[in-house]
Amino acid sequence: MKDKNGYVLIRVGKTHPLADPNGYVREHILVFCSAEGRPLKPGEVIHHINEDRSDNRLENLAAMRIGQHNKLHPRKRESNGRFLKREKAIA
Numbered sequence: 001m002k003d004k005n006g007y008v009l010i011r012v013g014k015t016h017p018l019a020d021p022n023g024y025v026r027e028h029i030l031v032f033c034s035a036e037g038r039p040l041k042p043g044e045v046i047h048h049i050n051e052d053r054s055d056n057r058l059e060n061l062a063a064m065r066i067g068q069h070n071k072l073h074p075r076k077r078e079s080n081g082r083f084l085k086r087e088k089a090i091a
Contacts (some may be wrong), residue, residue, distance in 0.1 A: 006053045028056045032063060045069050 001009045001024075008027040011015055012018065018025040018033060028046050032038055035058050040046070047062045048055060 002054070008054055008056060022053075028061055031056050031058055032061050036063075047072065 009024040010027050014023040
C-alpha cells in the first residue's frame with residue numbers, strides 16, 4: 001500500500017516501535033532502521049538517492065539532517081509566500 005505522498009507502507013502492527021497509530025510504517029524507514037539497528041535520531045530523515053520513493057533498497061537510502069534534505073529538495077513558494085503543494089512544486 002502507498003500513502004498519499006507515494007511512500008510504500010508496511011503493516012507492522014500497532015505495538016511496533018516505528019508504527020503509526022494505524023499500525024503501519026513507511027518501508028524506507030523500516031529498511032534503514034532494521035539495517036542500522038537503531039531508530040532515526042531527532043531531526044533525521046531518510047533520503048531516496050534516486051528520488052524514487054518506491055525504491056527502498058538499502059543502497060538507495062541515506063540518513064541526513066532535515067536541513068540537508070531541504071537543500072536537496074527546495075520547495076517553491078506562491079506569490080503570497082505560502083509553500084506550493086509538492087505536486088505543484090515539481091512542475
